[in-house]
Amino acid sequence: MSSTSFSRFTHKLAIDSLDKTAALPTDDGRFNISISATAIAKLQGHLSSDGHEKSTKDTQHEKTHAEKTRFAKLDWRQRQDDFKPVTDNFRGSPQMNIAILIVGSRGDVQPFIALGKELRAAPYHHRVRICTHPIFRTFVEENGLEFFSIGGDPEKLMSYMVRNPGVLPTRASIRAGDVGARRAEIAEMLDGCWRACTEAGNGIDYIKLPNAESLSLDTITSLPDPFIADAIISNPPAYANIHIAERLCVPLHMMFTMPWSPTTAFPHPLTNLKSNASNKRLANYLSYYRMELLTSEGLIDLVNNFRENTLALDPLNAAWGHQLLPQLKVPFTYCWSPALIPKPQDWGNHITISGFFFLATKSSFQPDEALSRFLAAGSPPVYIGFGSIVVDDPAKMTNMILEAVRITGVRALVSKGWGNLGGKDVTENVFMLGNVPHDWLFPHCSAVVHHGGAGTMAIGIALGKPTVIVPFFGDQPFWGEMVARAGAGPSPIRYKDLTAEKLARQITQALEPQVQDRAKELSDRIRSETGTKTAAEMFHSAEQMRKLNCFLIPERVAVWRVRRTNIQLSALGASILIDQGKIDRRCLKPLRKHRWYVEQGAQDPLIGALATMGSTAVGYKTCASKLSRDMGRSKSTETANYKVLIDGQTAPGGSGNKFKSIAKFSAGVGGKTLLFPVDLLYNITNGFHNAPAHLMGDQTVRMRNEITGVKTGLKAGVEEVCFGFYDAVTGVLTQPIHGFEADGAIGLVKGVGRGVGGLVCKSVAGALGFPSYSMKGLAKSIHRGWKESDAVPDEEAIAFLRQLGHRDSVGGQGVLSSHTQKVALSYVGRADGNGVMRMVMRRRGWQNYIELLQLRQDPEKAASVEHDVLMQWESLNVPIRYCSSG
Template sequence: MRVLLSTYGSRGDVEPLVALAVRLRELGAEVRVCAPPDEDFARRLAGVGVPLVPVGPSARALTKSGAAPSSLPRRAAELIAGQFETVTAAAEGCDVLVATGMMPAAAGALSVAEKLGIRSVSVTFQQLTLPAPHRPPLAYPGRPFPPEVTDNRVLWDLDARSVNALFGEALNTNRASFGLPPVDDVRDYVVGDRPWLATDPALDPWRETPDLDVVQTGAWTLPDERPLPADLVAFLDAGTPPVYVGFGSMPMGAAEDAAQVAIEAIRAQGRRALVGRGWADLALIDGQDDCFAVGEANHQALFGRVAAVVHHGGAGTTTTATRAGAPQVVVPQATDQPYWAARVADLGIGVAHDGPAPAFESLSAALRTALTPEVRVRAREVAATVRTDGTTVAAKLLLDMVGQEGAPRSG
């Protein structure tokens, strides 16, 4: 079986595909991954022996560019065109295509699978893009919903119109060049009738809806056997467990201020600080030996050795911290991150910070709560319920799909 895993997005969109790729190869499949050409993605995939087919511009550069919302249709058109060009070549000879990441990129990849007549499945790593009558959709930048509209079904209709306005013309232009019919509803085309939700049911329970047959596989994580760097181990061994702070792929415009606030708030709790540089390039604020800065590291091993994790609320980081039993302070920056912050608070395993720019007082208050023995105990209880078989479930579903006769599209 030959499988193409296709995405465009940040580290949180790529890392789950690394995990699934490894599991598929263990089951005898040939796997390649289409993803942005960023060096850290290429290095990560090379480390597990999975070929990367680079597509589109650097995701890190695009994230840090601060482009205006008005440029979204143009950037989406470029992403879609890149998908048609690159994914078409990469998917030749494949039996199934897995599409995820930004919606316009997923729409392009699924169109390629349709053209080539191969099976495909649409996957999301957070449920907020799946239409559900019990909650509203996320608004796209520059396209807020009318404040007087509160009916969720109406809001989902408005969301579909926004998606069509942003991505429909570019998608259908490329589809026409491939001899494919136009898509009337881009969002419904990407979601399909049976999308996969690759999140943990304890952390992210899916509530059944009448219009979607959602397959929740569990989160796609890879057991990380990489040793922690020697200098990091030395810092961890030199004192009490530190508080980790990092914002992953978030650019954090005022990175210097964010680092200073975080370090001072951590010190105010009598704790040492461990700063994850991330795409924001967070750095230390002085030369004191109670702080340490770390780049790429094994979070599975690291989070098991810290007193708490302060982070942005990406799906991957939230899941890793939850599995490690580490209390969390989530400082959401955008998109689905407020949702993950709320889930952490609802489960009692940490604190949802109010707003994306923490002040010394607000972060100190959140840390005081997160560092209590009660939260630590609860975090360990929830950690024991988190599943570890997500990639196995997904890989076996793909194997079954290829073995079945019938329509090419699963999602």
């Protein structure tokens, strides 16, 4: 059985057989999840019956057979895919734009700054952009990395998480409007992540384009360099990651500090697993799917709004759009030490553990005089701080800490943090800290007490400090348990259960000799690891990162492909060829570096039909809700007698707005009604297409090609007819043969069942394929044209580019010919594809222009590079039919 169909099975099992009444959050944000023995038995039987326990030889046999048919497609036009890079001996990694998307606190951001510096340095020399919250701009830029704001306020997020430590909010938070505010913030960050992957600048400062009178070489080169991500690194809370990677067709590599991939080794870090089954390992596995269900239920509408209105992608259906990361086998690197948590045996090769990411100590940091005096005045103090956590009652927390210090008699450094701890009654053996780097401070301490954030925990253990963890929410209890299991500290005590006496007892245990010895032992192992270097190597060694080089300039990443060939060109390489008249710009298309097949459709026809009816009903409800809100606004506007000026005229209010709202409601309901038979037929067809894989474990089911419009819909329909009937008939013979070769007599029986089942399902899919897929393509084209009509171009940018194209030279310096400038302008104004991708194409065109402009600032180097590119192009012997649009 394929990994996709197995993931779908576990998804359904998680829905059907987990006790929803038991899946309620505790005070620390972890969920008490109960999994029945029946569910475990189903999963175990499914694993066994579908080949997860087969020998390596049998599994490889099935895989080889499936690969022969899985990606087969019809050749519609003459193609030539045997061109080879003229510099095929290049072994390095091409320089590329890497966007690192991070949502979280400073402790979440800091490890990725260390990674970003590694990727920017030799031997990689990538352009790295840290995309995170605006509050971290200074922190990122002072480390020499590019910053882009995705919006969001982590301080408010941390305050919300303390009040609502679980996935489900409290009633008080709902009444206070916290949920709506956080949802709005998530929506803002989704759009912010897309902007971070496609826009120039930093997302905060306004970019002023020069006017025609001031246009010169200096003004052009002073503009921010264009940025379009060639690869994305992300942590899971940046929910936009997989959707942006799908839209841009670029590699995606996930990195995180807590387990996020299903495993039998341990349960999800946010769960308190309660299983009545004897096989707890499989219960551990199911806990990940259950948590994914819980966390995604409140976000699917935001994600689909982002996909539809920002990315112009199809919405995901909750019935089968779940667990994208394991389904697609997105590469995952966990940045913790294997000394604490070894890699589970059931994680595939696409999941790796690198070691902790540490940011180098800032040698420039100098403590103030008061802190220096305190450290020198006595024995090493105990550090107590809770970082980004915002507590509701700072005074109460401060008093508790001071009392615990008094009981133990130790000296203490207490960090004020975002919780604003402190007060007037601080004793002499306590020093209140401001913002001091942990890697500088912890070596001066005897032990550390903190909230259990992964970054703070990693630094403390790496420096050999016994660690006391007081978890508030999230994965913090998990790390507390890991530290205790490793013997580097006592068992964690939840913040809401904490008292001065309990904290004093924990500190006393942490200072015991055996705990200090164990912490130093772990420190020796961890400090020998090279986390960031190892992670960078894992990032570049992933399968998705291969063959990304430009054919002509291998040290640069390819962004274009010559149509009907496999020739890949970088922005600079394409610009030189276009400028020299070697290729027509219309013969180039954006290179799909990696295709993410997100929307595979319903698992079977019944689910397809039910999902269509459900999504249509939700659509009607959404239209009604919008009408109600619009009518409410119209009434308040009419009461307040507001007037809106549009293009210098007063817009009609009152009844005019009501009529407009009713018209929008009618159009929305009418559109969804017209689309219902199209979606119904499409989802039922997908259901028949996918049913053999989902229900029978048929690994020969082909992956349907993407449908983006009329042309691709017709193509997919014809392919479904041809391959559907072909596979249906041949499967009756080949499935029993392959089954017998793999499992003997039992495999033969299974093969007969798969052959007969495939004969029915694949034949029906073939019969329905052409009308359903062609109608779906037509609907997408109409929808795309409707959406594009709403797009308003940046008139200031258009005017600037038009003026640029009319000049004979930039600033009279003859940097580019008028022809080259007009070519760059025509690239920027290219109008194919949907509205979103047209804007991306414009920015790629501007990237072409800027890179050539920058190269020609050094005439000697430019002449050499252009000569080499032209010579290498000639050596490819590309037929003229691929270079001319005529």
